Amino acid sequence: MPTSLPRVAGLLQELVLPVDCTGCGLAGPALCAECRLRLRPQVSRRTVAGLRVASALDYAGVVQPVVVAFKNEGRTGLAGPLAVALRAAVAAALDEVDGDGLLLVPMARTRRSAVERGYDPVRLLLRRARLPHADLLRLVRRPRDQVRLGREERIANLERVMAARPAAAGARVLLVDDVVTTGATLTEAARAVAAAGGRVVGAATLASTPRR
Template sequence: MERTAARLAGFLQELVLPVDCAGCGAAGPALCRDCRARLAPRVTLRTVDRLPVTSALAYRGVVQPVLVAFKNEGRTGLAPPLAEALRAAVEAAVAGVDGDGLLLVPMPRTRRSAVERGYDPVRLLLCRARLPHVDALRLVRRPGDQVRLGRDARFANVERGTAARMRLDGRRVLLVDDVVTTGATLTEAARAVRAAGGAPVGAATVASTPLR
């Protein structure tokens, strides 16, 4: 409840009070000109367990604090450039795929996270980017916090935790998320799509953490 109140306060503050730039902290607009320029899409491709993942931005520099502010601090005013980035990633991901009948499927979220935030970041960006999507996946168990887990632990944490809400027989699916780190969540989502008869053709994300 306290976290929800804090995020509501963030919404209201952004509406009525001056805020610092989410990228560099400089006094002025919510996103200064220089930081906004650094959010210009630079699409990259990586592979996660044979799944091609297209991302518009590298999760470093100003991208990281801007995404954190958007996701966790209620600063939904940052959505436009992030939505542009997501749209660029989706367009690049489907460039070589017949778009007829293709489903854009965002990652499932816990009900608690949506209630605490007051919005779902990925679905908000999809809406702002005017990208129709289908909530075809659900969580069948709540995973633990992934932040401090290593690669293998992340995969184990989400294993068998996702299922389809419907049959996806013969449907091609592009998975959508905000950030890809190890790819554990996308790998599990792709498994759930296949289990429901669908064919994951890839994934699109706003950002990707640099590979180490």
């Protein structure tokens, strides 16, 4: 598969062009020492539609521009510290359940988004964290962009958008995603797994938006 334009741009910026810190904007490395410290995981927990979710970081301050750059600007060089954080969230989620035979399952992805980026952010982090995963979820229709949607709109937008593959039957699943906002994506993923005969025991995310 040819390398995507965002990934090419990100690689050029990191390897060739002068860069500023992705977190604070100061001249220097792509991630300065102070911002790297702010990416150290501090796991928080919340409940989404009865599902316990462990998140490594608050999606605010330095974390937000770093995650956006990693997800949308091809800045894959940021995967290292973010993978450490995601691994901490997964470990915290596993502390609350019996991990034997548990499958880590990332969210469904569109082929188009993977081609445009040249990588899938969550799956890349799982690989960097050396966490095996199972691709049990698929999209049965493409939802609208969620960025400007409110809670109720997100829920309606994602209603029955996913289906789980037959291998989900009888499986115990820990869902994995990058950022939990309203929890609509995780809620829909859990529904799809349950509809296929599996059981979601929890979720882990890289970051969580501040709750209001």
